[in-house]
Amino acid sequence: MVNLAIPTSYDEKQILVADDEREHVEFLLDYLAAKGFRITFAENARDALAASEKVRYRAYFIDLNIPFANPALDPRTNPTFTEYPGLLIIQAVRSQGNSGARVVAYSAHYNDQISSEIERLYCKYIVKGRAKDLKDAIDEILRVDPLQVGSS
Numbered sequence: 840m841v842n843l844a845i846p847t848s849y850d851e852k853q854i855l856v857a858d859d860e861r862e863h864v865e866f867l868l869d870y871l872a873a874k875g876f877r878i879t880f881a882e883n884a885r886d887a888l889a890a891s892e893k894v895r896y897r898a899y900f901i902d903l904n905i906p907f908a909n910p911a912l913d914p915r916t917n918p919t920f921t922e923y924p925g926l927l928i929i930q931a932v933r934s935q936g937n938s939g940a941r942v943v944a945y946s947a948h949y950n951d952q953i954s955s956e957i958e959r960l961y962c963k964y965i966v967k968g969r970a971k972d973l974k975d976a977i978d979e980i981l982r983v984d985p986l987q988v989g990s991s
């Protein structure tokens with residue numbers, strides 16, 4: 840497991856989006872910006888993990904198929920995390936005390952491996968390409984600030 844430093848600051852207007860195919864999530868970035876949020880965009884798992892140590896984000900949107908960036912230095916041992924590096928990001932941000940209610944995983948894939956890990960990590964999962972489902976998940980997260988009502 841990757842151990843991240845716990846950020847000392849929380850930014851209610853900052854959201855982390857981790858996806859290596861920006862063109863597939865432009866609608867998400869535009870939607871969040873229109874709602875007044877600033878986006879930190881990471882194109883690989885290493886950058887997303889590094890960003891997660893700097894600030895506690897209002898929400899995390901993580902593509903499960905994001906590349907790790909340097910497989911030779913990859914510390915993971917879980918074979919599911921090797922196949923879906925986004926799960927490593929989710930595990931790390933959850934280990935910082937972030938509520939699963941603030942984390943949305945998405946991917947074009949869905950199988951028993953993913954289902955099991957998503958359940959264990961207690962976060963929301965959306966199949967990529969279902970823009971309405973993703974928008975609904977965003978609205979659910981943004982309706983209330985989970986830090987103010989407790990965490991799960």
